[in-house]
Every structure is written in structure tokens, then in C-alpha cells.
Amino acid sequence: MSLQQELVLPKEVRVSKWYFGGFSSAGAACVTHPLDLLKVQMQTQKGKNISMFQLVGIVIRNEGIMGLYNGISASLLRQLTYSTARFGIYEMAKQQLTPKDGRPIPFYMSAFIAGLGGLAGGFVGNPADLVNVRMQNDMKLPPEQRRNYKNAVHGLWRVAATEGITRLWAGASMTCSRAALMTIGQLAFYDQIKIVLLSTSFFHDNVVTHVTSSLLAGGVATTMTQPVDVLKTRAMNAKPGEFRGILHLITSTAKEGPLAFFKGYIPAFVRLAPHTILTFVFLEQLRMNYGSIKC
Numbered sequence: 232m233s234l235q236q237e238l239v240l241p242k243e244v245r246v247s248k249w250y251f252g253g254f255s256s257a258g259a260a261c262v263t264h265p266l267d268l269l270k271v272q273m274q275t276q277k278g279k280n281i282s283m284f285q286l287v288g289i290v291i292r293n294e295g296i297m298g299l300y301n302g303i304s305a306s307l308l309r310q311l312t313y314s315t316a317r318f319g320i321y322e323m324a325k326q327q328l329t330p331k332d333g334r335p336i337p338f339y340m341s342a343f344i345a346g347l348g349g350l351a352g353g354f355v356g357n358p359a360d361l362v363n364v365r366m367q368n369d370m371k372l373p374p375e376q377r378r379n380y381k382n383a384v385h386g387l388w389r390v391a392a393t394e395g396i397t398r399l400w401a402g403a404s405m406t407c408s409r410a411a412l413m414t415i416g417q418l419a420f421y422d423q424i425k426i427v428l429l430s431t432s433f434f435h436d437n438v439v440t441h442v443t444s445s446l447l448a449g450g451v452a453t454t455m456t457q458p459v460d461v462l463k464t465r466a467m468n469a470k471p472g473e474f475r476g477i478l479h480l481i482t483s484t485a486k487e488g489p490l491a492f493f494k495g496y497i498p499a500f501v502r503l504a505p506h507t508i509l510t511f512v513f514l515e516q517l518r519m520n521y522g523s524i525k526c
Contacts, residue, residue: 244333245522246326251514252318256310259509264306265299266502271367273495274464283498294370302366305383309363313356317414318514320348325422326525338423345419346411353410358399360406362386364467394471402466404477409459416452417507421445441515442508449507453500458492460499 260267269286281289290298324344328336335341362383369377380386390398425444428434434443462480474480484491 244525245518246525247322247518247522249319249323250315251517253311253315255510255513256314257307258513259506260306260310262509263502263506264303266498268367270495270498270502271364271464273498274461275368275468302363305359305363305366308383309356309359312359313352316355317348317352320351321345321418335426341422342415342419345414349411349414350407353407357403357406358387361401361467364464368468402463405459405463405466409456409463412455413452416455417448420451421448441512445508445511449504453503457496457499461492461494
């Protein structure tokens with residue numbers, strides 16, 4: 232048989248393993264944690280309008296450059312629980328539902344399973360998220376009011392021992408709601424945007440497409456989740472009994488004006504955009520080099 236007559240073998244298709252999302256998100260968190268810390272501190276401001284750049288100066292002046300990494304252990308634990316669960320559920324469900332001919336599943340279906348994955352991830356990751364918020368906000372408190380958690384595990388133990396185990400799920404309803412919206416905005420929209428880009432002649436399955444898709448998905452996710460994120464952060468950082476319930480928290484925030492629900496939007500996007508980009512670039516590289524070969 233001549234070379235011209237040789238059959239062209241189909242291109243090998245690799246899919247993600249269930250734990251790739253957690254590893255990718257943890258790697259991204261190592262880079263973007265300082266932005267997450269600034270976002271939390273802006274969201275917990277009450278009646279103040281300190282800019283992100285002013286906050287950077289305050290943190291470095293009071294805590295040193297490493298103060299920007301306060302709570303990094305909790306941030307990593309959060310990604311290894313929350314993101315592993317949501318990415319894992321989404322990827323495994325998507326792979327099971329994808330037709331054998333390789334056609335992508337409809338957007339409404341990917342959004343639905345992304346929402347379910349986000350709900351599960353939010354619940355699983357809530358304890359680490361609560362400790363993460365507290366550790367990041369600790370430096371703002373007077374020394375006598377600081378919780379001084381040594382690391383994420385110490386924080387979990389302290390909360391359970393002094394406030395009760397159920398306190399680890401404070402704000403869980405808002406965490407799960409935010410996680411569902413975040414996962415839809417990131418994963419479902421990322422896949423949909425990527426499909427649209429690849430349908431043109433200008434994009435191919437490479438880093439440029441991955442960065443473009445994840446940047447746009449990051450913008451969608453930030454806008455969808457910011458109001459819930461503000462409420463979640465305040466609920467987790469509140470003292471026991473400070474708010475009577477979700478409605479009280481919403482009305483209390485609303486008294487500061489509609490824009491109070493979007494406090495920290497710029498640092499949230501500035502943090503979420505690179506975090507989303509890095510997560511999907513890492514995820515795609517893991518998929519392309521170490522993913523399972525699709526039968």
C-alpha cells in the first residue's frame with residue numbers, strides 16, 4: 232500500500248479525570264490568593280470605601296508582604312474540596328451524557344449538571360471556605376479580637392470546638408447558591424464559548440482558545456455571583472447572632488445602597504479572571520497530556 236493510500240487514523244481524544252479540576256484550581260489559587268484576600272476585605276467593609284490599592288498598602292504596612300498570603304492553607308483546602316467536587320461531578324456527568332458520535336451536549340443540559348456540581352461542591356467546601364474568609368479578614372480586627380488560626384486544620388478544629396460543628400456550615404445556603412452560579416458561569420459557559428470559537432476558522436484547540444474562553448467565562452461568572460458572594464462573605468465573618476437570618480442579612484446590606492451588593496467587584500473580577508484562566512489552562516494541559524483516552 233502506498234503512502235497516499237494509507238488510511239488516516241482518527242485523532243486521539245482525551246478527556247479529563249475527575250480530580251483534575253481540584254488540582255488545577257489549587258494551582259491557580261497559589262497565584263491569585265492575594266487578590267482573593269483583598270476581595271474579602273473590601274466586601275466586609277461597612278460604611279467605608281477604601282480602594283484596592285489602599286488596602287494593599289495597609290496589608291503590607293501592617294503584616295509585611297507575606298500578609299497577602301494570609302489564609303493560603305484554607306484557600307488550598309477549599310479548592311481541593313469545593314473544586315474537586317464540582318469539576319468532578321460536572322466532568323463525569325458530561326462524559327456519560329455526551330453522545331458516542333462526539334457531538335456536545337446541549338447548553339441547558341451542561342448548565343443543569345454544572346449547577347448540581349456547584350451545589351455539591353459548595354456544601355463540601357463550606358467549612359474550608361468559612362475558615363478561609365476568617366483567616367483573610369483577621370488582620371483587619373484589633374489584636375484582642377483576632378481568631379489567630381494557625382492554619383486551615385487548626386481553624387476547623389477551633390470552630391468545631393468553640394462554636395459547634397454545625398457552625399462550619401454557616402452561610403452554606405449562600406455558599407451553595409454562589410457555587411451553583413459560579414460553576415454554571417465558569418464550566419458551562421467555558422464549554423459553550425469554546426465550542427463557538429472552535430466552530431470558526433480562527434481558533435484551534437490550543438492555549439489561545441483556552442485563555443479566550445476562560446476570560447469570557449470569568450466575566451460571566453463574576454457578574455452572576457457577586458451579590459451572593461458579598462452576602463456569603465458577610466455571613467461567614469459575622470459574630471454569632473449578628474444576623475437573624477438570610478432576609479435580615481439582605482436588608483442590612485441593602486441599607487447601604489444597591490451597589491453594596493457589588494462591593495469588591497473589581498478585585499473579584501481581577502482575581503477571578505486570572506484564576507479562571509489559570510484553572511482552565513492547567514486543566515486543559517492535564518487533559519491533553521494525562522487525560523483518559525476516550526473509547
